[in-house]
Amino acid sequence: MSSSTSVGTDEHPAVVLTGITKRFPGVVANSDVHLTVRRGEVHALCGENGAGKSTLMKILYGMQPPDEGTIEVDGEQVRFRTPSDAIKAGIGMVHQHFMLADNLTVQENVVLGAEALHGIGKKARARIIELSGRTGLNVDPGVLVEQLGVADRQRVEILKVLYRGAKVIILDEPTAVLVPQEVDELFETVRGMQAQGYTFLFISHKLDEVRAIADSVTVIRRGTTVGSADPKTVSSRQLAEMMVGSELPSPETRESTVTDKVVLDVKGLRLLAPDGTRPILDDIDLVVRSGEVVGIAGVEGNGQTELVEAVMGMRKAGGGTITLLDKDLSKLGTLARREAGIGYVPEDRHRHGLLLTQPLWYNRILGYQTRKPTSKGVWLDIDGAKKDTERIVADFDVRTPGIDVPAAALSGGNQQKLVVGRELSGDPVLLIASHPTRGVDVGAQALIWDEIKRARAAGLAVLLISADLDELIGLSDTIKVMLRGRLVADADPSTVTPEDLGSAMTGAGSTSAAVHETATVEEGEN
Template sequence: MTSPVPEEGTGHDAGVPSDTAAVPAVRLSGITKRFPGVVANSDVHLGVRAGEVHALCGENGAGKSTLMKILYGMQQPDEGTIEVEGREVVFRSPADAIDAGVGMVHQHFMLADNLTVLENVLLGAEKLHGIGRRARARVSELARRAGLTVDLSLLVEELGVADRQRVEILKVLYRGARIVILDEPTAVLVPQEVDELFATLREMRADGYTFLFISHKLDEVRAIADAVTVIRRGTTVGTADPRTVTSRQLAEMMVGSELPSPETRVSSVTDVEVLRVEGLTLRSEGSERPLLDSIDLTVRAGEIVGIAGVEGNGQVELVEAVMGMRRAHAGTVRLSGVDLTSKGTMARREAGIGYVPEDRTRHGLLLDEPLWSNRILGFQSRRPVSSGAWLSIEGARTDTTRIVEQFDVRTPGIDVAAGALSGGNQQKLIVGRELSGDPVLLIASHPTRGVDVGAQAGIWEHIKTARANGLAVLLVSADLDELIGLSDTIKVIYGGRLVADADPRSVTPEDLGAAMTGAGEVGTDDGGTDDGGTDDGGTDRSTRGGDR
């Protein structure tokens, strides 16, 4: 299953310059990095040829992020050497890495929305080419290479997700990077945008740029990479040829198990209405277009309703309005027949709403606090972490131990700070907490974003089990395979409106992606109306015999 890096000229789509193949763009030898109580990297070896896309795969906590932070100068190794284009280097900071031609595009964009594209690119790099005509000409030249065709004077807040990502790539190119680390670059892109990104990478690869591509989406890794290196438990376990290795084999290399599937085989949808949203409208100051425009939505017990949409089309506002984090200007929110429209977030949680937030580090956890303390968040007034007017530390500790065991949260103990856990283990802790207390509705916003295949499988299984036991789930996800696999019905949100329904049994990711961008249609464009009795994903699906 494992094999050496393909020989010169045998990579995907060709395009690897033969004259640069002899000297590796990057060579990491014997990299070891220790933290108190943890060995993050142990004797890691990685060779990346110039002008190739080299994928790095592994579980959350396997050591990928630490390794890339070392290559980008954010951390220094305890042992081992780094070579860039045949020269041994020591990076004390990202500035050192940039000077050596190494740049990094982070998963979470680092852009100033209130500045223009040009201003974002030049910010902090004014000494390179000034801020005038020469700088603009250089940015324009590099923008063509990065596939960015928008006006450089546009504010970043006006850009879609794919163009924002290109601005991030443009920033590192402008600073002279020829070796670019891409951290989960497709996490928020629809299939058409992924195809466009890959086309850009292939063109840039042909121009001699080198990419280290970090991803959990193994099919995409096999589509774009020239070679794949797998890291498990802090060390390299092999390099695979993406032309011959299967996603299942890569998953086995990563976690020792088969590639999980989100597919739900048996329907559990009932006719018991749990969430009913009617006419939900949310306006933004200074804008004529509402953020949410007369949203009608029903979720029943035992049903997962998926929301598909390109980021920025209202899914965040929908979740926050249902949770009471934003006060709607019109419309009603009812839970099990009880009107919660005027209630705050805590009252809605006490009524039985669990919430897995989109950004776990901002809205889901206190990173500096221990795990047992994070168990209390959102449950301050409920058992087992509350006893009357007082918090029960003992109850919180006991239940945190249960969550750690039941949800396979890998941690040395419950007194460890949440920030010390890998992203996947942080997410499992949140899912475990939110499924505690027998909620009647779970709002899951990107529940497996940035999570490895092992943790992903566990989270899917817990959601499916809770659904089978009667939980209603409102699922927002940019992972269209996840959305199609888990959902009983899918609704497309575009421009703040629910514009179409899709049948998960028949819709393809490509069709769904087209509808999300306004370029195509799926299902029926009914404006998202839901009369509670004719929804295509409601009780009707429970009579279809299950398999799809």
């Protein structure tokens, strides 16, 4: 950032990555990645989940050193040891998951860790107000972050990196937490800032968004860059094929297998927040039938997690009944509910699905410690568990050298295949799948979709929660929209579009015949 580079010169690209290689034990890394980002452009980095995008950005942001390769910023080779080195070079990163303290104000969040720049008082405030305009953030710096919506929080994140002097801004899957309308607002912000000379590195696997916003696209697959494309001329299909490198899987289920046999019947389910003031689940009625996939759409944090945990018995409901095949589960614990025939693919396999340091066969027992083939009375059946784990490894294509390796040694997709295989064992009548393909590679995703479809055809009832609207629309027979703890609308997956769902998810009201409201939500109840 010295003498020769003033505003808008095109002599040197803003960022050049050459031959970046990063090895991790057993999992993907980057190998020989090349990336050139010109000054003042929005450059998209595309790739499937797990293709190595995040690793690459961590390298660029100084969170991890590359094993090989060089980084150039403004034509000068740099070595980042920590993110603060990257910040000094004018690179800022907006993480996918917000890193904000809810109980601090906007100003406090922005200044935190950068007190040396403009102090913490009036000067800082003035600077924040000046920068706020550029991000389209129209709130007073003294407002608490907890009072902001998701889109404004994201602006605060961008503000944080601007405040630290960033000229190149990495946006890591910035739209993952936004509904389509908010995505449009974000894009306006990005374009506005681009006009002021900022450079963006936009990481995404959503091709329509990439084509809408980017000036150029680099595609990364299996850890390496496979090519660049001009978003103006390339089609989404071509991009997708570059990303996947093979034929695209589709989540769509063909003919309906829905029967009239009610498997899960939830009535009037309620749950209060721990502070007891507001409902997290407000009078939920839900029916899932044999052979039916019921999808729950909703912006994260609207009660989906709590709904699943209440049905699983991991959270104590404040009221209502849960019935599985005419058996009242409301008073039973998690184990009894599992024994009654519920399989559970948790949203976070590391926290809720696996014992990471234990071997695969030991993980097979978890949740099945009272049932064949993994136990006999009070005794474990270790041979039975091992044999059945071999079956899962074979049937679900879990890539592992054996069943004695610890679960942590597998890649995310293989871990998830193991979990799905386990939860489909023992003939469950209901499968609760929370984000079943989050963070897994395309191959695993296709396999998991196939297995869910297969089980559904055999009469399994499925409750599917997903943030991936394409997955939700493709797999579900019925979609319900969840907003602030209530099921507010039903949607027909054969006709609904992601945009329709998106507006229903924000409570903007139904904009399409495919979505019809089932309840009204009072605004501003906080």
